[in-house]
Amino acid sequence: MWTWSFELADVLTTLTIISTLGGMAYYLVIRPFLQRLEEDRINDRTFFSSKYDTLIETLRELKEEIKLSRQDRIQQAQRHLQLVGRVDVLEARVNDLRNEMHGDKR
Secondary structure, three states: OOOOOOOHHHHHHHHHHHHHHHHHHHHHHHHHHHHHHHHHHHHHHHHHHHHHHHHHHHHHHHHHHHHHHHHHHHHHHHHHHHHHHHHHHHHHHHHHHHHHHHHHHO
């Protein structure tokens, strides 16, 4: 019957080879992949941050435009009411003048 017999040097040599290959695989494959992943993450954060800042700025501008538009509408409504009041006064004067003219003819 054949039995496995390993010496300590054989085990250590095998572990050294495995750890060396693992380290090389980490530095050549896994580490660059993780670095690219981190760079992509940073780029995404920068991209989304700039888009978010642009969106916030656009919302502020829209809010200001709405505020100005509201003020313009209020001013136009006030001006309209003033003009309607003046037209009513002028209509009343025209009616008074008509009545005076018709009253003089009789």
